Amino acid sequence: MARKVWAYAKDKNQCFIYKNQSLQPKIFYIWDVLRLKEQNFKKYQELKFYSTEHDEINRLELIPTEHGFFRYKSDEIDENTKESIYHSAVTLVLLEMPVIKFTFDKNKYILNFSKFLVEPCFRFKDFDQNEEKYYPDLVGYFSSECELQEKWKGCLAIEVVYTSRCYEKKVNSFEKNSIPIIEVIISKELKFNTNFCGEINFTAADVESYYKLLKAEFKNQVCGEILSDPVSPDFYIKKVSSLKEEYKRKLEIKQQFHNNEKTNLKRELNYINLKYEEMKSDASHLHNLLEQMKQQEWHLNNRLNNYAVMGFWQKLKFLFNISTD
Known part of the structure; x- marks a missing residue:
């Protein structure tokens, strides 16, 4: 006892x-x-x-x-x-x-x-x-x-x-x-x-x-x-519920992260598009300048060709006209 x-x-x-x-x-x-x-x-x-x-x-x-x-x-x-x-x-x-x-x-x-x-x-x-x-x-x-x-x-x-x-x-x-x-x-x-x-x-x-x-x-x-x-079964039920809530919370955080990333990417894309349009405008302007320069070159080449076939008196007269002008 x-x-x-x-x-x-x-x-x-x-x-x-x-x-x-x-x-x-x-x-x-x-x-x-x-x-x-x-x-x-x-x-x-x-x-x-x-x-x-x-x-x-x-x-x-x-x-x-x-x-x-x-x-x-x-x-x-x-x-x-x-x-x-x-x-x-x-x-x-x-x-x-x-x-x-x-x-x-x-x-x-x-x-x-x-x-x-x-x-x-x-x-x-x-x-x-x-x-x-x-x-x-x-x-x-x-x-x-x-x-x-x-x-x-x-x-x-x-x-x-x-x-x-x-x-x-x-x-x-x-x-x-x-x-x-x-x-x-x-x-x-x-x-x-x-x-x-x-x-x-x-x-x-x-x-x-x-x-x-x-x-x-x-x-x-x-x-x-x-x-x-x-x-106890209640413990497992609550544990599963807690894990679901945790998964949901992490999913929401991940979704928010992706949304933010998507927004940032859109912003970057808009910026790139804007720069692209600016570059297109600059390229068009340069192209126009290039065409003008080509026209000027064509005119200069024509004058040069004409000058090349002139005789002595024609060249002298041409030069005289230029100088008198």
Whole structure:
């Protein structure tokens, strides 16, 4: 049986205690409960503590111990205390984070959550129509739009892993039912050299210090691995629509570019035509000058020919006429 560093509680009227104006049960930390026991034993006696499953029917009574965790009321001794403390503390810190900066294989996402469910029961049908039941550590529901919200239909199952990882059948069942799963693995770095080993030789103060270290570490980032990565049809529809809009926008830009190019070409063509007409006019003028020069040359050649056949006295008379003129 798992050991928890936090619990829910019933008051003297046997009603679960909730946060102010909230549908979420109030969290009772083991270190605060032990302080209450020491400082106000009467108020402490009015409370009964229970495990933190989402479904009340699954909650079992817990007893706070001086060793920094709640144990089940049963006297059965758990051999996995070390694993349970790490697992419970990490789960608690994630539960209390409305914004988590996840890193999946170097890809970073900032996910905003409106609420978490602790160990809710998922019931699926297998291929033989037999019912399968699964209890993920946490299920978080997104509170604002982000890429993963559209892709994952607004929720995410989180498994906190110390030694035993999710088995393939569970991952396949969640993916088949379009529910994503990520694992947050408790690595050596996340232990912070805590000494939760051997016999029960740690205190509530040790657990509280570990909880605070985790909160500071997770504030920067939480490393996880995506196991189930379903994609909702709406995500594809929106993606296709977005691509169509992008294509339309680029096409309009390209069309505008072509229109501008066409306008510029027309302007250049008009300019060339204008210059062509000017050159034609200049060519016509030169042609007229050339014809005039040819006429003058013809007249000069005629005079020269006439002069060439003249006799001496005719040339003298011609020259005399010219000079007298």
